[in-house]
Amino acid sequence: xxxxxxxxxxxxxxxxxxxxxxxxxxxxxxxxxxxxxxxxxxxxxxxxxxxxxxxxxxxxxxxxxxxxxxxxxxxxxxxxxxxxxxxxxxxxxxxxxxxxxxxxxxxxxxxxxxxxxxxxxxxxxxxxxxxxxxxxxxxxxxxxxxxxxxxxxxxxxxxxxxxxxxxxxxxxxxxxxxxxxxxxxxxxxxxxxxxxxxxxxxxxxxxxxxxxxxxxxxxxxxxxxxxxxxxxxxxxxxxxxxxxxxxxxxxxxxxxx
Numbered sequence: 001x002x003x004x005x006x007x008x009x010x011x012x013x014x015x016x017x018x019x020x021x022x023x024x025x026x027x028x029x030x031x032x033x034x035x036x037x038x039x040x041x042x043x044x045x046x047x048x049x050x051x052x053x054x055x056x057x058x059x060x061x062x063x064x065x066x067x068x069x070x071x072x073x074x075x076x077x078x079x080x081x082x083x084x085x086x087x088x089x090x091x092x093x094x095x096x097x098x099x100x101x102x103x104x105x106x107x108x109x110x111x112x113x114x115x116x117x118x119x120x121x122x123x124x125x126x127x128x129x130x131x132x133x134x135x136x137x138x139x140x141x142x143x144x145x146x147x148x149x150x151x152x153x154x155x156x157x158x159x160x161x162x163x164x165x166x167x168x169x170x171x172x173x174x175x176x177x178x179x180x181x182x183x184x185x186x187x188x189x190x191x192x193x194x195x196x197x198x199x200x201x202x203x204x205x206x207x208x209x210x211x212x213x214x215x216x217x218x219x220x221x222x223x224x225x226x227x228x229x230x231x232x233x234x235x236x237x238x239x240x241x242x243x244x245x246x247x248x249x250x251x252x253x254x255x256x257x
Contacts, residue, residue: 001051001125008043009036009040014210019230023217023226043109046110057248064101076151086158087159088162102241152221191256208232
């Protein structure tokens with residue numbers, strides 16, 4: 001479990017610094033530790049749910065939408081930036097939660113992590129007591145970002161809209177959870193050549209972006225990023241997410257996680 005969580009965390013730190021750039025490491029030396037702690041606790045939560053409930057890619061997309069909504073509002077603050085309707089910037093919310101949090105940071109992340117460190121179904125999942133501890137630790141990470149004072153703050157209407165979104169997504173998640181018979185025979189992980197290629201290309205894009213596109217620095221919500229790096233990552237992920245969706249529809253098989 002812990003190796004998978006570390007692989008997932010490492011890939012997402014690479015994603016973060018593909019846009020922040022290696023130059024950001026010197027400017028904000030404590031930020032990598034905070035980002036590591038945030039992603040590590042997130043992926044402990046997801047890994048435990050995958051193991052305990054035999055979640056597939058669709059379940060992870062919904063779970064990522066839920067958590068991504070919270071992060072978009074309280075960690076980056078991007079969903080509270082104008083223009084907005086009912087207090088939320090819906091275009092940013094849906095793009096980040098579906099394309100980044102969903103396809104890239106959860107489904108592809110766990111494909112890579114499980115590809116590098118296969119899951120053993122015979123091992124016991126993390127006890128609920130420990131899961132709740134990591135949940136609280138992750139909540140503390142969100143609080144630390146908020147306490148920094150640089151995150152755009154939402155209106156009362158925006159926060160109410162966020163709660164409505166979270167309630168709807170939570171109801172969808174519980175409605176589609178695998179049934180008991182699926183828990184007894186979870187789908188075994190399989191290597192996938194197409195996902196291997198996408199993962200390798202994505203990693204290469206992120207490394208190139210983070211190392212070489214380290215100019216045009218500006219602030220986006222609560223993050224300091226580099227303009228050409230953001231453009232490249234946006235362009236790549238806009239191609240990546242539909243490619244994963246089309247591949248899934250054509251093969252009629254879940255993407256292994």
